Amino acid sequence: MSTTKGMNLTLKVWRQKNSQAQGSMETYKVSDISPDSSFLEMMDILNEQLVGENNEPVAFDHDCREGICGSCSMYINGEAHGPVKGVTTCQLHMRSFKDGDTIYIEPWRAKAFPVIKDLVVDRGAFDRVMAAGGFISVNTSGNTQDANAIPIQKENADKAMDAATCIGCGACVATCKNASAMLFVSAKVSQFALLPQGQVERQERVLNMVKQMDEEGFGNCSNTGACEVECPKGISLENIARMNREYMSASISAE
Ligand code: FES
Incomplete structure (x- = not known):
């Protein structure tokens, strides 16, 4: 049984009825919050309280609650996913805050991620960038080749796997000026460019994904590195350098 004292907190939460409405920060108090509870559990408690008072609960995205799906996008005290590095909001615990704290909770803010309601933003732009990348060519006739029979340099396999840990949460966009x-x-x-399976569409993929990225209204990279600092999965800036090289070489070949 936990004997830890619960925390009393003041929450300043962004409330916005819909994408057209003008939003504002609203103030709420929550009390006796266990330091062992997660940030989203604390939000659940706030919502139970609001429903009990006949008020509308705060809309926020969540699904897996274990750092996998990337949906729990929240800007907490001016940082994507809050003050702890290498975690998503659902992995953040209230022990990272102090009794009596005031916590500011906002949605991702980016033109390409319009607010749908309260803390929920539309990250469909990411889906469209992914879709623009298309499929990889796989020969499905005959017996499927054993994946282990395809030689892949260890360094490339590791880098591809590291790139593939991106959960598409959007913290990189939200934190970038x-x-x-x-x-x-x-x-x-990168996750495809580094592997033999990604070679057939390699050039087409990078050209199409970058084109879609620009069409969605995302800004340009000016190498501040904020994205790498705030990424809960530790995706390296090295990937941006690789994409730039991929893009240049594909553009030259396409001429
Ligand atoms: S709810 Fe899935 S990563 Fe947080």
């Missing part, structure tokens, strides 16, 4: 999506797009380009 230019709202650039380069870290996300470059991770998705």
